[in-house]
Amino acid sequence: KAGVTQTPRYLIKTRGQQVTLSCSPISGHRSVSWYQQTPGQGLQFLFEYFSETQRNKGNFPGRFSGRQFSNSRSEMNVSTLELGDSALYLCASSPGPGTYEQYFGPGTRLTVT
Amino acid sequence: AQKITQTQPGMFVQEKEAVTLDCTYDTSDPSYGLFWYKQPSSGEMIFLIYQGSYDQQNATEGRYSLNFQKARKSANLVISASQLGDSAMYFCAMREGQGGGADGLTFGKGTHLIIQP
Numbered sequence: 001k002a003g004v005t006q007t008p009r010y011l012i013k014t015r016g017q018q019v020t021l022s023c024s025p026i027s028g029h030r031s032v033s034w035y036q037q038t039p040g041q042g043l044q045f046l047f048e049y050f051s052e053t054q055r056n057k058g059n060f061p062g063r064f065s066g067r068q069f070s071n072s073r074s075e076m077n078v079s080t081l082e083l084g085d086s087a088l089y090l091c092a093s094s095p096g097p098g099t100y101e102q103y104f105g106p107g108t109r110l111t112v113t
Numbered sequence: 114a115q116k117i118t119q120t121q122p123g124m125f126v127q128e129k130e131a132v133t134l135d136c137t138y139d140t141s142d143p144s145y146g147l148f149w150y151k152q153p154s155s156g157e158m159i160f161l162i163y164q165g166s167y168d169q170q171n172a173t174e175g176r177y178s179l180n181f182q183k184a185r186k187s188a189n190l191v192i193s194a195s196q197l198g199d200s201a202m203y204f205c206a207m208r209e210g211q212g213g214g215a216d217g218l219t220f221g222k223g224t225h226l227i228i229q230p
Contacts, residue, residue: 033217043204045217058217088156092218102208102218104150104158 002027004093004105012111018079021108025072025093031055032074033102034066037088046089049074050097078110086112116140117205117221124226132192134224136205139186145209147188148218149179152202161203164188200228 005024013019025032034046045058049068066076072093078085088109092102118137126132138147149161164172164179172179180189192199202225206218 035217042222043206043218043220045219048217056217090156090158092158101146101148101160101163103160106155106157109156 004091004103006089006091006105006108008108009106010109010111012113013081014113015081015083017081018077019081019110020075020077021089021091021110023074023076023091023093023105025074025091026103028095029093029103030072030096031094032068032072033092033094034074034076035090035092036060037090037107038084038086043090046076055097081112083112086110115221116219117207119205119221119224121224122222124224126195126226126228128197128228128230129194132195132199132226133180134190134192134203134205134226136188136190136221137186138188138205138207140207140209142209145207147179147181148206148208149177149188149190150204150206151199152204152223154201158204162190195228197228197230200226202226 007022031050033048035043037043047057047066048055052068063079068074088107090107091105094102116139120135145166147164151159162172162174162177162179164181171181176193178191202223204223205221208218
């Protein structure tokens with residue numbers, strides 16, 4: 001069974017631009033969560049989607065948004081990029097909201113210059 | 114207050130020795146799950162082991178075991194017979210709430226484990 005895939009793996013953007021990251025969960029998994037990892041703040045929860053609905057959102061500004069499609073694939077978007085948005089963005093999938101385990105993808109490393 | 118505390122920023126261990134990575138957690142929710150993940154330098158988070166708050170026995174997965182002491186709110190990871198490939202960052206994480214909750218995983222700061230030959 002294929003794991004979680006994320007595209008692109010690496011991205012360089014300029015301040016003020018926007019970016020869209022993509023995540024395809026494990027086949028059969030219907031929940032997708034997004035996390036940001038930085039050296040200073042560590043790993044922080046961004047949001048979780050299930051059945052195309054956002055279940056909850058972490059403490060991030062409105063510039064961070066996401067969505068989930070009917071095939072469970074998810075995208076996250078960051079608008080008006082700031083230098084502090086440079087991070088590893090990790091996507092995790094799980095079977096559904098009634099389960100605890102989450103399996104992570106390889107991440108997208110975003111650099112904002 | 115931090116929900117997940119990992120007190121060992123870094124550890125050096127000789128190959129083939131057993132390793133214990135410490136993790137304490139804080140929650141008032143009776144339903145929660147505890148996880149350990151391994152993150153090599155490549156960045157991918159690799160799931161190692163899971164322990165539910167209602168599980169009576171400590172979880173084991175191959176060389177990994179979780180020493181779950183509920184009253185002390187402790188969930189230490191034990192790696193038996195360490196290998197060079199075990200060198201990585203290790204994160205303890207918790208998810209609160211019935212049915213997996215909706216707030217995602219809360220992670221500790223991590224422990225950087227280095228296995229020496």
